[in-house]
Amino acid sequence: MDWDKLRIFHAVADAGSLTHAGDRLNLSQSAVSRQIRALEESLNTTLFHRHARGLILTEQGELLFDATRSMTKRLDAAAARIRDSEDEVFGELRVTTTTGFGTLWLVPRLPKLYERYPGLKIDLMLEERVLDLPMREADVAIRMKEPSQAELIRKRLMTVQMLLYASRDYISEIGEPKELEDITSHRLICQNTNSAQVAAGAALVQHLMTYNPASLLTVNNYFGVLQGVINNLGIGVLPDYLVEDFPELVRVLPQIESADVPVFLAYPEELRQSRRVSVFRDFVQEEIIAHRKQLRLMGKL
CATH class of the missing domain: 3.40.190.10 (Periplasmic binding protein-like II)
Known part of the structure; x- marks a missing residue:
């Protein structure tokens, strides 16, 4: 079987389009199309259903794509080891x-x-x-x-917990909560519970919400939450691995913490x-x- 045709087939199957595959391979759409037709003729089968919105693999095409995926994976691994x-x-x-x-x-x-x-x-x-x-x-x-x-x-690298932090300037100006009920006088900065995050963090935020914080800022990642905290916007739910690199953070309500989150490499x-x-x-x-x-x-x- 022609390796070059298989390479082109794999690119088309992965992209779902002759044009996009051609862009990746630096070939014209007509050249890609000719190679796919030649491969189909050599195998005496149809590899793609042609639709106005693109190409869809046939059952035979799926079988071949599984094989080329496996080949690509092994070739990438071999190239990595050679390099x-x-x-x-x-x-x-x-x-x-x-x-x-x-x-x-x-x-x-x-x-x-x-x-x-x-x-x-x-x-x-x-x-x-x-x-x-x-x-x-x-x-x-x-x-x-x-x-x-x-x-x-x-x-396993370490274990992380989501804790509550505020900036020193925020505490000097607004004051530090002593009990969880005091959250009603503060703005909470956290990830939205619907955003992608660890379950332990979402569970902690849901618990805090039941205490009706005075105001709320939600961000879809912890970098944004951190920026809100260090700019004195409120009390943030943040991972504890930040403490070393951001000494301006002060942990508040130390009795409040999330479940352990294992970190794996x-x-x-x-x-x-x-x-x-x-x-x-x-x-x-x-x-x-x-x-x-x-x-x-x-x-x-």
């Missing part, structure tokens, strides 16, 4: 994590990693959607729950020998250890 050097770490590493953890904890620590490995290129994908590691949507994930796929290597079994994955994993673990040591010095653990 890795025993003495030098370079090339792309695709990392996915949540917007909050990525922007507020991970990115500020990456200069240390780049200082050690200047040839490393990190493609950081920050979103609440869980990307499919076995299908190579990313190489490494840091997730706020244990991954369910059996074919992943996973390492995971990557596909086939990347076990990848130097890029191993140096990133080791770096994150080192930073977690340093983070916890600093919290102990601050009396936060």
Whole structure:
């Protein structure tokens, strides 16, 4: 079977369009169409149903797409291992994590990693959607729950809790709540319970809402919540990993906390020998250890 035609078929099946596949492959739509027709003739079958809104795989097309997906996955893994050097770490590493953890904890620590490995290129994908590691949507994930796929290597990094914080200036001006009922005199800053977030955070916010805060600011990620807190807008529901890097935050109502949220690092079994994955994993673990040591010095653990 012609490998070039399979590559073009995979691009068309993935994009659902001859035009979009052609853009990815830097080929004209007519050239892509000719290759697909030739592949269908060689297999004596129809791979796509043609519709005005695009292309839909036939049953036979689905079978072939499953095969090309598997091939692409294995080729990507092989290329990653080939690019890795025993003495030098370079090339792309695709990392996915949540917007909050990525922007507020991970990115500020990456200069240390780049200082050690200047040839490393990190493609950081920050979103609440869980990307499919076995299908190579990313190489490494840091997730706020244990991954369910059996074919992943996973390492528990730490446990996070959602707590209540305000800025020192806010407390000086408005005062500090002493009891949960005092929330009726304060603005609450939090994620909307309908937005994508860990269940423990949403449950805590729902509980706080029953005490009728005086005002409300909801943001769809913790970076926005943090900005509201440090700009003295109110009391925010934030993850406790922020305490070290934002000393202007003061914990209020210390008797209030969410359930524990486990943080896991995971990557596909086939990347076990990848130097890029191993140096990133080791770096994150080192930073977690340093983070916890600093919290102990601050009396936060």
